[in-house]
Amino acid sequence: MPGVTDLSALGWTPDRDAELPSGTEPGRVARVDRGRLRVLTADGDRAAFLGTALHDDSGLGTPAVGDWVALRDELAVALLPRRSAFVRTTAGRTSAAQVVAANLDVVLVVDSLSAEARLRRVERYLAVAWSSGATPVVVLTKSDLCDDVAAAVEQVAEDALGVDVLPVSSLTGEGLDAVRALLGPGRTGAMVGPSGVGKSSLANALAGRPLAATREIREDGRGRHTTTARELHVLPGGGLLVDTPGMRELGLYDDEEGVATAYADVTDLAGECRFRDCEHRTEPGCAVAAAIDDGRLDPGRLLGWRKLQAEAHRQLLRVDARARAEEHARMRRFSKSLKAQPNRLR
């Protein structure tokens, strides 16, 4: 049949055959847009709607990018068990949780070789990546801007025990083949890391074309059209790359906004530091340190700010742990219900 894709190219594995309810076909979620899905199937990319069974108030049972759903015509009627999931709390709430990406094989923890204060950041993102159930790999970008790449890689590798550390330059293409090798046919990856380290550039370099993260405005003879873009991209080498705003925001703590408001004086000063990732310790051009030095800022304010940030972090890890436990319980119930009704499989 023309246009038919081998499902394994989308990451389907034979063990999933038994998970698929009878009379349905599998689709991989490439985008979620208020109850509407964009799915990749054996015969191309199409729209689907959420069946009633997939409306879930807890948020965890709703399909996320990377999920496999069972399709009956236009309707997604079941969510297949997740092999891995990135869970985060919903912005502004302390207890609600949300899956931002599912069924990832590898998570690229991206940071820049040109940045300061890399180590603690990489550690933080690695913790988030491990907790998803996917395998993390550290990718250090902008190797063309670093004088001693080997030393920087070694320093990070010492801290990231058991995790590969790959230097790359999206500008020169150096090191990209090693990242491509991680994303072989049917393997799904995603990127996490702070803003500005070069995630978009890396994604574009891997795809060999510019990828729009959210939506693209298409200009043609008949005027302007907004086309909903995918957030799960098939790469030229056959791998799949998840690039969603939700993944990008991972590791930024939900309560950070609250902390920023309560400590607006510190936050405003921090915005004037020479380095965007200034830790306000001994960095040159630190506006926070300068304000403490000339008495404009009480050192206690900086201490309090640090404490609150640490607390926000702990809170998030706690909520994440609970959300993951709920997700596991839900999946157990789901597979039990399948076993209890074996006729659903035929």
Ligand SMILES: Nc1nc2c(ncn2[C@@H]2O[C@H](COP(=O)(O)OP(=O)(O)OP(=O)(O)O)[C@@H](O)[C@H]2O)c(=O)[nH]1
């Ligand atoms: N020299 C050099 N510059 C790079 C490289 N990769 C990215 N940059 C530059 O770094 C800046 C940030 O790159 P982005 O790809 O937008 O970073 P990002 O991580 O996607 O940032 P957000 O979209 O904010 O998450 C841009 O000015 C890029 O041109 C690289 O390999 N070498």
Ligand SMILES: [Zn+2]
């Ligand atoms: Zn500073």
